[in-house]
Amino acid sequence: MTGKxxxxxxxxxxxxxxxxxxxxxxxxxxxxxxxxxVERAVLRLAGVTGADPDGIPWVNRxxxxxxxxxxxxxxxxxxxxxxxxxxxxxxxTLLAQKAAAGSVRFAQPTGKAATAARKAARxxxxxxxxxIDRRRAERDRLVKRYGDPRxxxxxxxxVATGDIYEDIPQAQAAARAGADIIAVIRSTGQSLLDYVPExxxxxxxxxxxxxxxxxxxxxxxxxxxxxxxxxxxxxxxxASGLCMPEMATLAGLERLDMMLNDSMYGILFRDINPIRTFxxxxxxxxxxxxxxxxxxxxxxxxxTTADAVEEAHTxxxxxxxxxxxxxxxxxxxxxxxxxxxxxxxxDLPESFRLELxxxxxxxxxxxxxxxxxxxxxxxxxxxxxxxxxLDGFFNLVGAxxxxxILLVGMMTEAVVTPWLSDRDIAxxxxxxxxxxxxxxxxxxxxxxxxxxxxxxxxxxxxAIDLLERIGDQxxxxxxxxxxxxxxxxxxxxxxGLDGVAEHEADYYNPATEILEGDRP
Amino acid sequence: MTAPAAEKxxxxxxxxxxxxxxxxxxxxxxxxxxxxxxGAAIQLANRMGIDPAMLVHAKQMGDGFTFFVVYGxxxxxxxxxxxxxxxxDFPLLSAKEVNAVVKQRLRRKxxxxxxxxxxxxxxxxxxAILNVKGIAGEKGLEYYRELKVTNLGAQVSVPELVEAxxxxxxxxxxxxxxxxxxxxxxxxxxxxxxxxxxxxPAGKRPLLIVGGPxxxxxMTGELGVDRIFGRGTTPGEVASYLVHALIxxxxxxx
Numbered sequence: 001m002t003g004k005x006x007x008x009x010x011x012x013x014x015x016x017x018x019x020x021x022x023x024x025x026x027x028x029x030x031x032x033x034x035x036x037x038v039e040r041a042v043l044r045l046a047g048v049t050g051a052d053p054d055g056i057p058w059v060n061r062x063x064x065x066x067x068x069x070x071x072x073x074x075x076x077x078x079x080x081x082x083x084x085x086x087x088x089x090x091x092x093t094l095l096a097q098k099a100a101a102g103s104v105r106f107a108q109p110t111g112k113a114a115t116a117a118r119k120a121a122r123x124x125x126x127x128x129x130x131x132i133d134r135r136r137a138e139r140d141r142l143v144k145r146y147g148d149p150r151x152x153x154x155x156x157x158x159v160a161t162g163d164i165y166e167d168i169p170q171a172q173a174a175a176r177a178g179a180d181i182i183a184v185i186r187s188t189g190q191s192l193l194d195y196v197p198e199x200x201x202x203x204x205x206x207x208x209x210x211x212x213x214x215x216x217x218x219x220x221x222x223x224x225x226x227x228x229x230x231x232x233x234x235x236x237x238x239a240s241g242l243c244m245p246e247m248a249t250l251a252g253l254e255r256l257d258m259m260l261n262d263s264m265y266g267i268l269f270r271d272i273n274p275i276r277t278f279x280x281x282x283x284x285x286x287x288x289x290x291x292x293x294x295x296x297x298x299x300x301x302x303x304t305t306a307d308a309v310e311e312a313h314t315x316x317x318x319x320x321x322x323x324x325x326x327x328x329x330x331x332x333x334x335x336x337x338x339x340x341x342x343x344x345x346x347d348l349p350e351s352f353r354l355e356l357x358x359x360x361x362x363x364x365x366x367x368x369x370x371x372x373x374x375x376x377x378x379x380x381x382x383x384x385x386x387x388x389x390l391d392g393f394f395n396l397v398g399a400x401x402x403x404x405i406l407l408v409g410m411m412t413e414a415v416v417t418p419w420l421s422d423r424d425i426a427x428x429x430x431x432x433x434x435x436x437x438x439x440x441x442x443x444x445x446x447x448x449x450x451x452x453x454x455x456x457x458x459x460x461x462x463a464i465d466l467l468e469r470i471g472d473q474x475x476x477x478x479x480x481x482x483x484x485x486x487x488x489x490x491x492x493x494x495x496g497l498d499g500v501a502e503h504e505a506d507y508y509n510p511a512t513e514i515l516e517g518d519r520p
Numbered sequence: 521m522t523a524p525a526a527e528k529x530x531x532x533x534x535x536x537x538x539x540x541x542x543x544x545x546x547x548x549x550x551x552x553x554x555x556x557x558x559g560a561a562i563q564l565a566n567r568m569g570i571d572p573a574m575l576v577h578a579k580q581m582g583d584g585f586t587f588f589v590v591y592g593x594x595x596x597x598x599x600x601x602x603x604x605x606x607x608x609d610f611p612l613l614s615a616k617e618v619n620a621v622v623k624q625r626l627r628r629k630x631x632x633x634x635x636x637x638x639x640x641x642x643x644x645x646x647x648a649i650l651n652v653k654g655i656a657g658e659k660g661l662e663y664y665r666e667l668k669v670t671n672l673g674a675q676v677s678v679p680e681l682v683e684a685x686x687x688x689x690x691x692x693x694x695x696x697x698x699x700x701x702x703x704x705x706x707x708x709x710x711x712x713x714x715x716x717x718x719x720x721p722a723g724k725r726p727l728l729i730v731g732g733p734x735x736x737x738x739m740t741g742e743l744g745v746d747r748i749f750g751r752g753t754t755p756g757e758v759a760s761y762l763v764h765a766l767i768x769x770x771x772x773x774x
Contacts, residue, residue: 162701173583189639
């Protein structure tokens with residue numbers, strides 16, 4: 001297939017090259033810096049678990065103690081494993097407890113002691129990575145046994161009660177009703193917590209806290225559902241916010257299947273420092289690559305603040321950047337759930353044709369990526385009847401353009417967190433459209449030179465113009481000036497900046513070494 | 521007889537004939553679908569004042585739930601003269617008029633500080649009002665030449681907001697609250713208004729405005745704010761209110 005839009009391959013190649021050029025300085029920045037969350041993720045891989053009586057994880061206490069003694073720029077692995085050897089302690093979590101009590105001092109060793117510490121750190125972190133490998137193999141086995149969903153797009157549904165024990169039966173009911181992927185929405189505000197809460201949680205705001213134990217409980221429940229339903233039901237959470245690398249690590253350890261992991265979302269929508277975000281993002285994507293996790297990017301969000309027609313090209317630009325960053329971190333095309341959304345004002349003439357053009361453009365630019373198609377939110381008004389119709393058209397675009405992952409739209413968007421009946425009606429809508437027109441992408445070819453082709457060409461052209469402008473002034477400047485989603489985010493501002501450090505000459509991170517060294 | 525008949529205006533729902541009182545409701549009961557479930561749905565509708573109730577749709581969802589759609593005649597009446605709402609008590613001005621009034625009467629830029637406070641990360645509302653982009657074709661407050669807008673974004677703490685209001689010499693503070701779980705929007709608003717009362721003397725305190733889809737516009741006193749804007753508020757209404765409360769009708773403010 002040469003494509004339905006007649007895109008010029010040279011132009012597409014140019015767009016990718018420009019994205020690489022815009023992204024390269026950011027990758028260089030990410031390779032030369034670390035963050036407290038990256039270091040905490042390393043310690044999690046090395047086996048540090050649990051939290052102090054106040055609920056602050058031992059990884060936080062340990063990183064804080066190391067930073068207080070030797071700073072962040074060496075990485076914590078060597079000082080920690082050096083102290084472990086000096087103190088003759090076998091267990092890293094025990095060391096964290098002692099460090100928190102102030103009874104251990106950390107140093108950055110040199111010579112033989114440094115070599116020994118590196119070796120010990122690499123061994124411990126290697127065990128964590130092997131656990132991730134085992135979980136990936138386990139997924140492969142289960143997918144083989146139970147099978148993938150029988151249709152494309154996969155149906156993605158959200159649960160968000162705040163209580164993991166309430167989420168579980170809802171998720172299982174949703175799977176029975178046809179959901180292929182369950183996403184547990186996080187509690188509002190978790191993205192700005194600089195630690196990962198511990199244990200099973202029953203209280204959240206508009207969502208449920210992402211914790212290792214909650215991950216484990218939900219994955220186990222969906223394994224039961226997979227067995228019952230004869231198809232592997234996937235689980236999604238969020239590798240975003242200040243703890244992105246740790247979330248990715250916990251997801252790998254607990255066999256989550258997809259993670260929301262956008263390159264710029266935290267910067268734009270949560271005002272997290274850009275450098276912190278890019279450093280955290282690179283590490284988290286390396287973990288996702290290793291764990292066989294599909295990432296979901298967040299381009300849909302731009303269109304909730306910016307105009308979906310005027311700013312359509314910023315989605316394309318962001319997809320190209322996300323693709324570049326993802327490939328650089330080792331993710332394969334099948335792991336790229338690049339996002340886009342049905343957010344054009346329905347009162348606009350030809351809005352449906354414009355949506356088709358945009359969705360098809362994404363499909364053709366990224367033919368091997370399981371694109372994530374996001375439902376209308378901005379123009380959902382509380383008129384639930386009109387909303388249900390709009391969701392039907394959204395589903396139809398998904399079917400006509402061969403999207404990979406379809407997030408089920410709720411007619412009660414902007415009204416309430418979805419009720420049981422809202423979800424049922426929404427799934428009925430999806431089933432009807434996929435049942436009636438699921439194969440329509442085979443027949444649907446826009447007229448050569450017609451409205452849809454012209455629109456797609458124009459958006460690609462605007463994306464290339466924007467990438468050229470970014471290339472001249474760097475991506476960080478573009479973000480600072482409000483190029484994406486209108487928000488202006490300078491590199492020297494935003495939350496989490498104090499947790500970023502430039503690598504010292506002797507920086508060592510065994511996880512990065514393993515993840516970059518022996519990619520499967 | 522007290523109230524003159526002319527002032528009392530009784531209405532009832534309209535299906536397709538004046539006075540038929542027809543309504544449509546849908547709900548879920550936590551029972552499997554059977555005859556008894558349908559009877560239960562009718563009984564609930566009857567208790568809601570729908571009588572006779574027509575059960576037009578019943579569908580089981582999962583193991584133990586059934587969704588119902590009921591049509592029927594509701595026997596309640598509404599007296600329009602007894603309805604209490606907050607009517608817009610200020611004139612609606614165009615962006616040009618707002619700019620002109622600020623320029624001529626205030627003779628400096630009017631400073632507005634906006635934020636989503638607490639854990640609420642939904643900036644949709646505050647952005648719709650403040651961002652140049654605006655909403656429904658109406659430009660946001662950033663577009664008004666004579667307004668100086670500082671949008672602090674999401675998850676701003678109350679102390680940060682008070683500090684920003686002080687730094688920006690805010691004439692008005694706009695707070696958006698979307699998340700309503702466990703009444704978070706009400707708690708956050710009370711905390712915010714209390715903090716401003718504590719931090720600044722009455723005369724120096726900026727105008728406090730909250731907005732969000734789930735607020736009751738009559739609760740200003742209870743929440744300690746000057747104005748509440750509900751669903752569907754446009755930037756133009758907010759700008760017009762600012763001019764009204766801070767300039768053209770200033771003395772009226774307590």
